[in-house]
Amino acid sequence: MHWKSLEEFFSMGGYAFFVWSSLGATVMAMGLEVWMVHLQRKQLKLHGSPNSQDNGNV
Amino acid sequence: MQVNWFKYAAPTSFFPLAGKMYPWFYVLAAILAIAGMYIGFFVAPTDFQQGEAYRIIFIHVPAAWMSMFLYLVMAFYASLGFVFNTRLSSMMARAIAPTGAMFTFLALWTGSMWGRPMWGAYWVWDARLTSELILLFLYIGFMALQAAIDDPRRGDKAGGVLALVGAMNVPIIYFSVKWWNTLHQGSSINLTRAPSMASIMVWGMLLMALSFWMYSIAVILSRVQCVIAKRERQAAWLQQIDQPST
């Protein structure tokens, strides 16, 4: 383990804003994309399960 | 022996396959991301020049790789659809574009978050940064063009041309740091020589790149199902209007 304490980890050697906003943007962008595809699937009534009726019959 | 490779080239037979596969790619992406983030943020040592700020590399470089790689895959599918008139390939190109645009945005965003503390500027008009911005515009242009044309087959054709022409930008992005004096540094990972990076850092980066790759496959497969469903329903609906008596 690289860090000595939790504070040291969060402060990222003084670059906290830059490191965490990069990570935050990544999590948000991916989350948003997955959510948008999910909404689209719901609207089209596609279900995730391969056994569901909808999947084979379009 | 004759294998029917074209079976899965038909959208209706690919549809259930995509539905079965995509959840597994999400699982793979999550496992690889946990491993990559653990190495990148807990195991990898501090950098001798950049301190902890260099940890942005574990997101920035994989995102930039995916932004270029997905464009090439999209252009490949779009041109296949254009030349051989295969519907599924054009649908794949449509499904790839938003994910590619997302990774391009991330590469630019994380790059700017890295540039400010290290270089001293959020943005500079150097060849690497400018050509990556052009890539974002190409993705957006592709999506806009496809959305603007109502007839899906004509949209596929127009998109195919744009995707193929824009593919020229990818080698420009990749080699920009070699061809011109840029503020952006050269590549740490090369095919021709050993990486100029401690190996544990390379491992973190490769695991994150693999994770982004698996994520892309998952989200693209799940989106291509939407594209197929929409188009098949549109076709079925048109048929019903044409032949109301049957």
Next chain:
Amino acid sequence: MKPRSKRFAWILLGLVGVSAATALVLNAFQSNLVFFFTPTQIANKEAPIGHAFRVGGLVEQGSLHRHGTEVSFVVSDTVKSIPVTYVGILPDLFKEGKGVVAEGQLDGQGLFHAKQVLAKHDENYMPPEAAEALKQAGAANAKISKSIVTESGSK
């Protein structure tokens, strides 16, 4: 001609046309795509002297002086060098012996008045202990400065 080969021909034509256009554009804008000029290029009058431009190279060892908020240093590509003066805050990575890109104008005396100073780092990433070991082996500086000097000097 079959429709398929006709389409192929169109694509080929489009590709050729676009490649030509790209090549032309790149050629025409070559000078604008270059983010900075090296001191050697400036000595050879390749830089747009009289306009604002950027100079890039290594900060010469022992050349950094501070007078209040004003800093002066020498940018060198190991062949030629240019003295730079700047008022403002330097980026974290700005150090003697490291890469730098300064934007500003050259005056009549050959002094470069910078409006912005950016640090240029290389593509080497390693823990401090490894860097120290390399330095002791005497190879560190040659390796680290290689990327900025050889690549920009060869143009």
